[in-house]
């Protein structure tokens with residue numbers, strides 16, 4: 001369904017390639033996490049799949065098509081089969097929820113009847129019934145991302161690409177969005193998601209492809225996030241040797257009170273300072289974790305998804321048979 005064959009991407013004016021010799025294949029119906037530090041090449045991969053860019057060397061094939069040989073005029077038709085969602089939602093601020101979802105269908109020439117049927121179905125799938133007339137600024141972040149997902153799905157794509165879809169959302173809303181993506185995948189849509197959300201990757205135990213400096217360093221069927229050392233963490237400012245300092249102050253107080261009996265010597269104070277400085281550093285804070293309670297998915301219940309073509313092949317003459 002998506003195949004990278006020895007793909008290298010070198011941007012103009014850069015020394016190091018953004019992607020170097022990347023090789024992988026994603027099968028129909030898979031849910032794949034693309035992980036790696038900032039700048040490791042995740043978004044570059046997604047851009048190549050969407051044919052927003054082309055590899056410097058190597059080959060990218062999507063839905064049975066070699067994207068090198070895809071004529072520019074056919075790119076919009078090709079993209080109908082690939083839904084995409086991003087961290088920043090990318091909604092049209094002057095259009096209602098309905099109009100945002102309908103827009104993609106209208107620009108690709110869908111009939112009015114199809115728009116009137118498909119848009120409410122897509123909004124129902126993401127749980128936004130009744131909010132068709134709202135403007136984006138009248139929605140929460142999670143609801144805006146749901147509109148973006150409905151828009152991505154309304155064309156009945158076979159593949160959904162998600163670039164940090166929970167990056168702007170609070171933990172509880174992020175869990176909702178992950179559950180939605182898992183449900184969409186259970187309905188048959190292939191999902192490829194670039195993320196830094198270590199907890200989701202660890203808990204969902206799906207396939208994980210990891211990039212490091214543009215190279216693929218891991219491809220695991222049921223993987224976790226892996227190395228978190230590149231995830232920046234805020235730890236509370238540590239008071240170095242606070243306990244030892246308090247003890248020294250207390251001893252000095254006692255010493256002042258009993259000065260006439262037993263003066264504290266300079267050597268004693270120096271050895272206590274040395275003990276304070278030798279305090280071990282505090283443990284780093286553990287990264288935040290969001291428990292993901294994935295629902296039992298009854299695919300048969302996803303009647304709307306079926307009607308949207310999410311559980312069935314939807315090939316047409318523009319895109320050939322898929323792997």
Ligand SMILES: Nc1ncnc2c1ncn2[C@@H]1O[C@H](COP(=O)(O)OP(=O)(O)OP(=O)(O)O)[C@@H](O)[C@H]1O
Pocket residue numbers: 011012014017018036037038039040041042043044045
């Ligand atoms: N248009 C561009 N021109 C030049 N260099 C680019 C361009 N786009 C990306 N790069 C570089 O390519 C490398 C990979 O970038 P990419 O955006 O794919 O990484 P990423 O893993 O998605 O990062 P992040 O997690 O921060 O989104 C980086 O070094 C980046 O600076």
